[in-house]
């Protein structure tokens with residue numbers, strides 16, 4: 001898992017695109033985390049994903065899957081990427097232990113909370129809207145939406 005998740009920018013992303021990269025990443029993830037089943041639904045064409053968002057998507061998913069391995073104890077993960085009209089939607093959810101998001105506050109100098117903060121910041125810096133929902137005992141869901149009009153022209 002460390003090998004998969006610390007590779008900062010896989011060359012497959014530049015060479016083949018985000019869809020082959022995500023297929024590869026989640027195949028490796030399932031192989032490395034025996035027992036976690038990943039339901040993948042990528043309902044988007046490669047050219048419908050704005051180029052500047054590709055690495056952002058990848059990094060957000062890296063952090064989310066890191067957290068699932070480290071904290072969730074899940075056996076099922078659902079990841080979905082789709083484009084509806086001009087909006088690109090990303091969803092990643094697990095059926096693990098969940099947590100109370102209000103109890104997590106990033107304090108400088110302490111590691112905890114930095115991963116969640118980095119996902120929020122990557123989403124907002126790239127023009128997206130980030131939403132995390134988690135309930136103890138009921139898993140965790142992260143959704144990010146990007147209006148794609150901002151990337152054209």
Ligand SMILES: Nc1ncnc2c1ncn2[C@@H]1O[C@H](COP(=O)(O)OP(=O)(O)O)[C@@H](O)[C@H]1O
Pocket residue numbers: 067068070071072094096097098099104111112113114115116117140
């Ligand atoms: N998918 C998840 N399932 C359960 N708990 C989670 C999940 N994601 C995050 N958490 C909780 O939120 C905390 C903060 O996550 P994060 O900011 O990534 O920091 P770190 O992973 O370094 O602890 C974690 O320590 C954990 O308690």
Ligand SMILES: [Mg+2]
Pocket residue numbers: 063066067115116
């Ligand atoms: Mg983390």
